[in-house]
């Protein structure tokens with residue numbers, strides 16, 4: 262649950278120029294190298310240079326030169342619950358294709374999940390707190406199971422009695438009902454989506470998806486490792502937590518380029 266996997270990514274098909282003995286053949290190039298190729302559009306003699314790709318990517322990000330990152334598109338296959346999917350589809354720069362509860366039976370084709378017991382943080386509304394209270398966790402599981410049973414019965418009753426799926430689905434608890442969506446966008450959008458959704462202000466279930474997406478992207482864009490995991494001087498302001506010297510954000514969460522802005 263709460264997972265993301267790359268199922269499609271831009272495949273460059275650039276052919277070698279007349280000056281090359283293999284003129285006309287496709288030059289093998291990764292999606293990461295392709296970003297550099299597009300960034301060098303005004304420097305044709307150096308366009309095939311892939312050696313300095315990591316350095317160039319770093320330069321582009323540091324200077325907020327985002328358009329080359331829009332030249333690569335990535336589609337992820339995401340499994341989650343309907344409530345988290347609702348947060349995901351707010352990211353307007355992406356395109357989506359989602360399992361439709363109007364045409365298929367979500368109780369059979371998708372199924373239900375249960376949710377962990379986390380406590381309300383009364384100081385920070387964007388946070389919830391893990392608990393080791395086993396009784397509370399078990400009681401919470403029982404409540405969810407009971408709710409699912411009632412919902413499933415009502416749904417099945419509705420279908421048996423000819424109610425349309427688009428109406429029957431109204432009784433299903435969105436936070437316990439699984440869904441699947443394909444999310445497609447440029448690398449620029451993925452970078453910024455991960456930046457906000459992998460941070461602690463985002464709820465844990467959504468953070469799991471953003472971190473899975475980050476992991477997938479790093480397989481194809483290893484240079485971004487340096488963007489997400491900075492190797493900068495660490496200063497300890499609080500005595501307990503390493504924090505940025507500018508904004509006091511936890512340092513391990515901070516992309517390196519923000520240190521230069």
Ligand SMILES: Cc1cc2nc3c(=O)[nH]c(=O)nc-3n(C[C@H](O)[C@H](O)[C@H](O)COP(=O)(O)OP(=O)(O)OC[C@H]3O[C@@H](n4cnc5c(N)ncnc54)[C@H](O)[C@@H]3O)c2cc1C
Nearest residue numbers: 327351352353354355387449450451453454457458462463
């Ligand atoms: C913790 C959290 C709490 C939220 N709470 C609420 C709420 O209470 N109510 C509510 O209605 N909504 C809430 N939202 C949703 C939020 O307001 C946005 O709608 C959502 O994050 C989508 O962001 P976006 O519109 O920037 O879309 P995106 O598709 O993520 O971004 C749009 C475009 O902006 C670009 N971009 C984004 N960031 C940068 C950047 N730093 N530099 C350069 N380009 C950038 C992207 O690349 C993309 O091209 C919350 C979001 C978060 C993360």
